[in-house]
Amino acid sequence: MSDLDRWIAQLRACRPIAESEVRELCHKARELLIEEGNVVTINAPVTICGDIHGQFHDLMELFRVGGDVPDTNYLFMGDFVDRGFYSLESFLLLLCLKVRYPDRMTLIRGNHESRQITTVYGFYDECLRKYGSANVWRYCCDVFDYLALGAIVLGASNTVSGQSDDVEIEVHNSDGQVISRFLRQKEGDNNKQGGKTGGTPNGTTTTNGAPPPAQTSSPPTLTGPPGSGASGSSSGSLGNPAGAVLCVHGGLSPLIDKVDKIRLLDRKQEVPHEGAMCDLLWSDPDEIDGWGLSPRGAGFLFGADIVKVFNHRNDLSLIARAHQLVMEGFKEMFDASIVTVWSAPNYCYRCGNVAALLELSEDESGLGVLARSNGDVNRSDGGVGAAGAAAGAGPRSGVLMEGDLLARRTGPARKYRVFQAAPQDSRGMPAKKPVADYFL
Amino acid sequence: MSDLQKRWAKAKMSNALHAMATPPVPEFNEFDEDRYGSGLVANTPQDDDSSSASSVSSTGTVIPSPGRALFARPQGFPGRSLDPIPWTTYFERELFLPAEDGSITYHAYLTSPAPSAGPGKSPGPLFVTHHGAGSSGLSFAVLSSEIRKRLPSAGILSLDARGHGLTTTTSSAANGVEGGGPEREREDLTLATLASDLLSVISLTKTAMHWPSLPPIILVGHSLGGAVVTELACSLATTSSSSNKPAQQQTGSVPLPVSGSGQLVDLDLDLLGYAVLDVVEGSAMDALQSMHAYLATRPAGFDSLRDAVEWHVRSRTVRNAVSARASVPGLLVHSSSSQSQSQSPTQAQSRTQGQEGGGETPGGGDGGQDGADMEEKKREEFPVAGVNGGTRGKGGSSKPWRWRTDLAKTQPFWEGWFGGLSKKFLSGRGGKMLLLAGTDRLDTELTIGQMQGKYALQVFPEAGHFIHEDLPEKTAIALVDFHRRNDRSALVLPPKVSEMLAQGKRV
Numbered sequence: 023m024s025d026l027d028r029w030i031a032q033l034r035a036c037r038p039i040a041e042s043e044v045r046e047l048c049h050k051a052r053e054l055l056i057e058e059g060n061v062v063t064i065n066a067p068v069t070i071c072g073d074i075h076g077q078f079h080d081l082m083e084l085f086r087v088g089g090d091v092p093d094t095n096y097l098f099m100g101d102f103v104d105r106g107f108y109s110l111e112s113f114l115l116l117l118c119l120k121v122r123y124p125d126r127m128t129l130i131r132g133n134h135e136s137r138q139i140t141t142v143y144g145f146y147d148e149c150l151r152k153y154g155s156a157n158v159w160r161y162c163c164d165v166f167d168y169l170a171l172g173a174i175v176l177g178a179s180n181t182v183s184g185q186s187d188d189v190e191i192e193v194h195n196s197d198g199q200v201i202s203r204f205l206r207q208k209e210g211d212n213n214k215q216g217g218k219t220g221g222t223p224n225g226t227t228t229t230n231g232a233p234p235p236a237q238t239s240s241p242p243t244l245t246g247p248p249g250s251g252a253s254g255s256s257s258g259s260l261g262n263p264a265g266a267v268l269c270v271h272g273g274l275s276p277l278i279d280k281v282d283k284i285r286l287l288d289r290k291q292e293v294p295h296e297g298a299m300c301d302l303l304w305s306d307p308d309e310i311d312g313w314g315l316s317p318r319g320a321g322f323l324f325g326a327d328i329v330k331v332f333n334h335r336n337d338l339s340l341i342a343r344a345h346q347l348v349m350e351g352f353k354e355m356f357d358a359s360i361v362t363v364w365s366a367p368n369y370c371y372r373c374g375n376v377a378a379l380l381e382l383s384e385d386e387s388g389l390g391v392l393a394r395s396n397g398d399v400n401r402s403d404g405g406v407g408a409a410g411a412a413a414g415a416g417p418r419s420g421v422l423m424e425g426d427l428l429a430r431r432t433g434p435a436r437k438y439r440v441f442q443a444a445p446q447d448s449r450g451m452p453a454k455k456p457v458a459d460y461f462l
Numbered sequence: 463m464s465d466l467q468k469r470w471a472k473a474k475m476s477n478a479l480h481a482m483a484t485p486p487v488p489e490f491n492e493f494d495e496d497r498y499g500s501g502l503v504a505n506t507p508q509d510d511d512s513s514s515a516s517s518v519s520s521t522g523t524v525i526p527s528p529g530r531a532l533f534a535r536p537q538g539f540p541g542r543s544l545d546p547i548p549w550t551t552y553f554e555r556e557l558f559l560p561a562e563d564g565s566i567t568y569h570a571y572l573t574s575p576a577p578s579a580g581p582g583k584s585p586g587p588l589f590v591t592h593h594g595a596g597s598s599g600l601s602f603a604v605l606s607s608e609i610r611k612r613l614p615s616a617g618i619l620s621l622d623a624r625g626h627g628l629t630t631t632t633s634s635a636a637n638g639v640e641g642g643g644p645e646r647e648r649e650d651l652t653l654a655t656l657a658s659d660l661l662s663v664i665s666l667t668k669t670a671m672h673w674p675s676l677p678p679i680i681l682v683g684h685s686l687g688g689a690v691v692t693e694l695a696c697s698l699a700t701t702s703s704s705s706n707k708p709a710q711q712q713t714g715s716v717p718l719p720v721s722g723s724g725q726l727v728d729l730d731l732d733l734l735g736y737a738v739l740d741v742v743e744g745s746a747m748d749a750l751q752s753m754h755a756y757l758a759t760r761p762a763g764f765d766s767l768r769d770a771v772e773w774h775v776r777s778r779t780v781r782n783a784v785s786a787r788a789s790v791p792g793l794l795v796h797s798s799s800s801q802s803q804s805q806s807p808t809q810a811q812s813r814t815q816g817q818e819g820g821g822e823t824p825g826g827g828d829g830g831q832d833g834a835d836m837e838e839k840k841r842e843e844f845p846v847a848g849v850n851g852g853t854r855g856k857g858g859s860s861k862p863w864r865w866r867t868d869l870a871k872t873q874p875f876w877e878g879w880f881g882g883l884s885k886k887f888l889s890g891r892g893g894k895m896l897l898l899a900g901t902d903r904l905d906t907e908l909t910i911g912q913m914q915g916k917y918a919l920q921v922f923p924e925a926g927h928f929i930h931e932d933l934p935e936k937t938a939i940a941l942v943d944f945h946r947r948n949d950r951s952a953l954v955l956p957p958k959v960s961e962m963l964a965q966g967k968r969v
Contacts, residue, residue: 105901142921143901276956306915312958317894319918319947327959347913370909462595462686462753462869462876 026122033115036078036108041153044114048161050121055168060289061281062128062170066178066434068095070269070380072344072363073132074116076106076144079444080367080377081115087196087441088379092123097173099344099363100132100271100303103162104143105370110152113145113162131169132271132344133303133320136293167290171302174281175267175342178434179385180206190433196441206435265339267382267434272345273360274324274332275301276313281336295320306346307360326356333359339433342380351378351440358433368443381437544771544783546791552603553618558628559666568621568663569628571599573606575617575677584951585677586615587734589941592660593620594685594741595651595879596869597928598627598792601684604785605930608938613945617677621663623656623687625649626867627792651875656686657693664731680945681736684930685746688738689879692887695736699891734948735893737941740929742898743883744905750876757870763861767791770863778926785931794863884908888916893948897940899925918944 029039029047039047069088074081088094102116103109120127133139140146140159149159182189191204268281277298278284287299294300304321307329308314314323329341341360348364355361367377549556553571560567575586589609591602599620606618622629631649660681668676683691764770771783771790780786884907887894894917896908901921904912912919920940925932 142923311960313955315893315947315955316915317917318915319895319920319944322955325958331959346915347910349910369913370906372906373910373913374906375910462872462879 026118030115030118030122033111033118034082036111038110038152039114041155041158044158045161047114047117047121048165051117051165052168054121054124055165055170056290058168058170060171060285060287062130062173063176064095064097064128064173065176065384066382067384068097068128068175068382070097070099070175070342070363070382072099072365072378073101073347073369074098074103074106074112075101075134075366075369076103076109076112076148077366077369077371077443078106078108078112078115080365081112083196083367083441083444084365084377084379087439088381091119092126095126095128097128097175097269098130099269099342100130100169101134101344102129102132103145104134104140106144106366107148109145109148110158110162117165128173129169130173130269130271131166131171131289131293131303133293135166135169137163137166138292167292169289171287171289171299172268172270172281172284175269175382177385178267178382180433180435182383182435182437190435192435192437194437194439196439198439201440265333265337265434267340267342268336268338269342270302271343272301272303272321273305273307273341273343274322274328275305276322277301279332279335281338304345307343307355307362326359329356329359340436347373347375348378349373349375351376352380352438361436367441371443376440376442378441379439381439382434383437543787544768544775545787546767546771547603547784547787549600549603549788549792552600552607552788553620556628557667557670559663559670561662561666564632566624566631566659567629568624568659568666569599569630570619570621570663570667571603571606572620572667572671573610573618574671576615584949586613586617587680587945587949588617588619588677589680589682589945590660590664590691591618591620592623592656592681592683592687592690593626594683594687595872596626596793596865596867597684597687598622598789598866600627600789600792601928601931602682603788604782604934605937605941608934609941612938612942616942616945619664619667621660622792623651623690624659625651625872651872653689653693653875653879656690657697660690660694661731676732678732678734678949678951680734680941680948682739682930682941683736683741684739685741685927686879688741689883691736692738692883692890695733695890695892696886698731698733699889733892734950735895735944736890737895737897737944738887739897739937740899740903740925740927741880741883742896742903742905742908743880744907745903746880746883747877750880753876754870754873760865761861762864763797764794764863765861767794767863770794780928781926781932782934785928785934789931793866795866797862797864884911887911893944894918895920895940895944897922897929897937899923899927899929 025043025046029043032039038044071084071088074084085091088096096119098116102113106112116127116129120129134143134145140163145162146156146159149162150156152158180190182192188205189203190206191202193201193203195201275298278301283298284302289299291299293303301321304316304318306316306318306321306323308323308325310323310325311327312325313328314325316323333339333341340358342363343360344363344365346362346364347366347369348362351364351367353362361380363378363380364375365377365379367375369375549571552573554573555571557570557572558567559570575588577585589606591599591605593599593601599622602618602620606620609616609618624631664676664679667673681691681695683689761773764773767790770793771786774780774786774790775783780789884905887896887908888911896917897920898904899921900923904919911917922929922933922936925936930937
């Protein structure tokens with residue numbers, strides 16, 4: 023494997039490897055990926071990352087902030103390529119790490135991992151520029167077809183490591199300092215967030231001059247973690263053993279009501295223009311009721327009700343997804359039932375956003391039963407009985423009532439690390455194309 | 463002249479007349495009737511090399527005049543024709559729509575959408591297209607037939623904006639023989655006026671065609687037209703959300719159409735979405751500085767429509783010869799002729815023959831081609847070019863075919879056209895699609911918007927600025943697909959959870 027280590031070293035220095043080496047790497051990667059299911063099952067601890075988009079130097083910053091491979095387990099939720107100037111190096115490095123540390127590195131497919139999209143948004147041109155032929159692009163695209171469509175994270179702890187049981191969300195800056203903390207909401211405490219522990223609302227400790235969060239006295243006022251400026255409903259959820267976390271690039275599909283249905287797809291193809299596979303990679307959550315038309319031209323919009331029913335049916339506590347630029351790096355929505363993680367700071371070198379990582383720690387308590395979400399245990403009642411009993415949350419009927427929809431699901435403890443763009447190395451950046459000369 | 467040559471001259475002449483969309487229809491001889499009269503989409507010219515399929519063009523290419531054959535270098539596009547294609551090939555009819563206050567007569571090309579097939583079925587959509595500055599409604603000619611090929615029920619309404627094409631304001635019309643030139647300079651080309659013009663044309667078309675109601679509409683705008691359709695879509699969103707009382711319609715940013723407020727209220731615009739072709743606020747603003755330099759590199763005039771088509775194709779301004787043949791004639795006007803709407807066939811005939819004479823002078827034709835070559839090179843190293851442009855301009859002053867619209871004179875309006883466009887584009891109601899010739903044209907606001915999934919983006923890197931003329935087929939596919947996704951009559955979303963609960967279903 024010395025070849026592989028050499029490639030990794032070379033790619034870490036942002037120097038592409040030779041075409042023949044790419045070919046060999048892609049071949050190995052394909053052999054590895056073909057063994058993976060459409061939905062990869064991984065265990066906590068894991069660090070979940072969103073879009074990278076060829077911003078190689080920011081990927082290095084990400085590894086600095088989140089910890090290096092193989093010391094940290096990573097899950098990248100797609101969109102490694104396009105738009106940035108180093109798609110090739112970024113993707114090949116991730117692929118190398120995947121081949122070198124298969125169980126510590128998980129890559130799933132984004133909508134940009136497609137032939138059609140990469141020809142338009144830069145990856146194809148970059149390969150052509152750096153190798154003089156499209157062969158490398160073709161090798162990479164073949165790998166894209168084998169990438170998994172989603173991942174399930176099991177065994178996430180519902181306490182942030184090193185903290186008391188009460189902390190549900192902790193936001194760190196890139197130097198590891200805590201920007202803010204959110205306490206877990208106790209049962210029966212649903213609508214009295216203001217009256218919780220600590221002097222500040224939501225029990226938040228504020229440092230780094232971040233503004234204190236707005237008081238959330240009524241549920242419809244959604245506030246996110248202060249300091250991040252994120253808006254969302256991450257005001258905490260009831261504490262009981264964490265369910266599984268589904269990770270997917272885009273979101274849900276009207277054709278997929280169970281995680282198991284994802285497993286049945288034939289993924290080894292170009293991303294289609296419609297259908298379940300397309301939706302998983304293209305859809306977005308939105309503040310609507312039910313399903314809606316996506317303005318993107320592919321996939322759907324889905325509302326809080328859809329997410330909650332899906333999470334309930336599949337015994338998920340959280341859906342983690344990427345796909346949408348969030349200026350604050352991450353955004354929790356729908357009572358923390360879904361979170362968007364975005365890991366490309368200052369996207370396209372000009373959008374001015376920060377990026378984030380999501381760390382899920384390992385459940386070390388040894389308590390509770392892991393609620394498997396694979397659909398393989400006790401699924402006859404939709405998992406409700408098992409999860410409910412384990413949580414001691416009282417009997418629930420198999421029929422889901424309106425009130426149940428509103429009931430907060432368990433959430434794993436979430437540690438976000440927010441980071442900025444790396445100081446940009448302007449070498450190697452293609453000169454800005456001259457403006458179009460006729461524009462009236 | 464041989465009989466054959468005469469026939470060719472006649473064919474050429476009537477091409478020119480058609481291209482200028484001159485009513486009343488000039489007298490046809492049987493020969494012409496055979497070629498133009500009939501089918502709409504059925505016999506549209508195919509691209510380039512297959513031009514022998516088009517009888518119109520074959521007359522032109524097969525029999526070159528002796529003068530050209532001797533002195534002009536071989537055609538730059540062997541086997542291809544550069545003869546203008548009349549608008550009748552692409553549109554069902556043209557409409558002259560006088561505004562009620564008589565200040566302006568709009569001109570538009572229309573192919574009607576298929577009426578609704580039955581109760582409950584909605585009629586075909588109407589694509590309303592608005593061209594960019596300096597262009598004309600014929601810019602969308604080829605696109606319209608491509609759309610119809612894929613969506614036969616669709617209609618296309620392509621208007622000439624004021625100061626462009628055959629739309630006339632009364633002041634310029636009154637000037638008659640002197641030509642619209644000086645008057646056109648004073649046209650009010652503010653964005654608000656253009657947007658209200660667009661609304662007026664839609665409403666006047668409805669009246670003129672006696673449609674009981676408007677079909678669902680998709681607005682399509684290229685360049686300046688993109689800003690206009692965005693403005694209209696935005697103002698529709700604000701007016702309809704603020705109030706639907708007639709009195710308060712006045713508060714909308716778009717002034718009422720001249721035809722009166724009553725009509726606007728009746729005009730229940732079913733806007734499915736809007737598509738903007740190759741214009742983005744950031745890059746347009748950047749490009750404005752170099753516009754004068756660019757305009758200076760354009761020839762000021764052409765010897766013939768054919769030369770003009772050739773220049774457009776050679777300079778890659780329009781990269782599709784068929785599109786150029788259809789659209790370029792609409793951009794030019796013969797300076798010796800009047801601006802009046804009808805040109806008598808005799809006039810036109812004499813002009814055509816005069817052209818023949820010009821062709822016999824070797825300098826004329828040859829020089830034009832050299833010039834075209836130079837233009838091509840200059841465009842490559844733009845914006846350094848432009849020095850030569852001045853001399854080109856002077857040289858062209860003797861040439862009879864001049865630009866209809868003096869773009870340089872529209873400069874006072876430029877910034878107003880594009881300022882705030884990105885924000886408006888994102889805030890309008892209905893589906894949104896942006897078609898660009900390159901991803902580098904996105905500005906920061908639209909980059910963020912795109913990555914947040916607020917609109918659909920299509921990029922055709924192989925196209926130039928005139929995307930819909932360069933790639934009419936791909937653009938049509940994108941537009942038809944855009945319609946399909948936004949067609950509410952066909953849209954069936956999965957049921958909402960709350961509805962399922964209400965029905966007592968287990969979810």
